[in-house]
Amino acid sequence: MTEDIYQNFPQGKDDRHPKGGICHRVITGTLGLLCVVLLTIVIVPAMRLTLCASERDLLQTNLKILQNNVSVWLSGLERRLREGWMLYNVSLYYISTEKGSWDEAKEDCQKKAAHLVIINNRNEQEFLANKQKEFWIGLTDKDKEGDWKWVDGTVLTTQFWDELQPTNDGGNEHCAETRPRAYITNWNDVPCSTPNIWVCEKSNTLANV
Known part of the structure; x- marks a missing residue:
C-alpha cells in the first residue's frame, strides 16, 4: 500500500523550476524598463531646465541690447529735433x-x-x-x-x-x-x-x- 502511494507521485524534475525562471526574467525586464522610464522622467526635465535657462539668458541679453538701442535712438531723436x-x-x-x-x-x-x-x-x-x-x-x-x-x-x-x-x-x-x-x-x-x-x-x- 505504501509503495503504491509513492508510485503515484510524478517522477523526474520538478516542473516548478522552469516557471520560476520565466517569472525571474519577466520581473528583471520589468525592473529594467521602469529604470529607463524613471531616468527619462528625471533627465528630460533637467535638460529642459537647462535649455530654459539658456534661452532666458539669451532673452535677457537681447532685451538689454534693445533697451540700449532705444535709449540711443531717443537721444538722437531729441538732438535732431533741437537742431530743427x-x-x-x-x-x-x-x-x-x-x-x-x-x-x-x-x-x-x-x-x-x-x-x-x-x-x-x-x-x-x-x-x-x-x-x-x-x-x-x-x-x-x-x-x-x-x-x-x-x-x-x-x-x-x-x-x-x-x-x-x-x-x-x-x-x-x-x-x-x-x-x-x-x-x-x-x-x-x-x-x-x-x-x-x-x-x-x-x-x-x-x-x-
Missing part, C-alpha cells in the same frame, strides 16, 4: 535756411547723413506741400531728358507735377522743385543752378541706430 529736424512717420526732414543749387543741396544733405527728400506717396507730398515753400526735392533728369529719377536711383512713379509741368523750358530744366500752391500737385522743373532752399530726409528707425 521735423519728424513725420518714420522719417526726419530738415528745411535749409540758406539757398543753393540742386547739386549744393544734394551735397549738404549727404554731409548730414541724409539725402534730398524722396517723395513716395500722397501723404508725404501733402506733409511737404503744407509747408508752402519753394524748395529742391531729390528728383532730376540730368542723365537723360524726360527720364526722371530720385537721388537714390529709383525711377519716378508717383508724380505730383504742377499743371503743364515739366516743360524743360530752354532745354536746361533738369531739376525739380516744389512751389507754394493751394493744392498738392506743385512740382516744377527748373535749371539746376537756380538758388533754392532744400529739404533733406533721413530714416528714423531703430535699424539706423
